Amino acid sequence: MAAAARKPKSGFRVFPLYLTLIAAALSFGFVFKEQLQIEAEVGIGYWLGIAGVGCVGVLLLYPVRKRYPKLAFLGSVPSWFHLHMALGILAPTFILFHAGFRTGSVNAAVALVTMLIVAASGLFGRMLYVRIHRN
Numbered sequence: 001m002a003a004a005a006r007k008p009k010s011g012f013r014v015f016p017l018y019l020t021l022i023a024a025a026l027s028f029g030f031v032f033k034e035q036l037q038i039e040a041e042v043g044i045g046y047w048l049g050i051a052g053v054g055c056v057g058v059l060l061l062y063p064v065r066k067r068y069p070k071l072a073f074l075g076s077v078p079s080w081f082h083l084h085m086a087l088g089i090l091a092p093t094f095i096l097f098h099a100g101f102r103t104g105s106v107n108a109a110v111a112l113v114t115m116l117i118v119a120a121s122g123l124f125g126r127m128l129y130v131r132i133h134r135n
Contacts, residue, residue, distance in 0.1 A: 033101045052094035055087040
């Protein structure tokens, strides 16, 4: 089958829209961070932190599912990979909003920068993987 005749899977059409929505939310949050007045210790800021950590916890289940075939009842490995990619972008978004797009200490700054490096490396790795296996 010719490359032009192949139809992309639905996930490949949805993912760019997902990335666009996340980028728009991050842009909005960064520009209006003072007006949002999100505090990490109370209210929505607290729950955004909980949601971010929850996403990270679910993210860690992908390598477990991939490694143990007996967990096939939990879903296919490609489905888990797509969930892993989606949550790998959503978790840092929640945590950035939780932190109000600023850091309060050196420890928080190191944790935030490390998380952003890991998320960026995942995006870069995925783009590289797609380009390598395109043909």
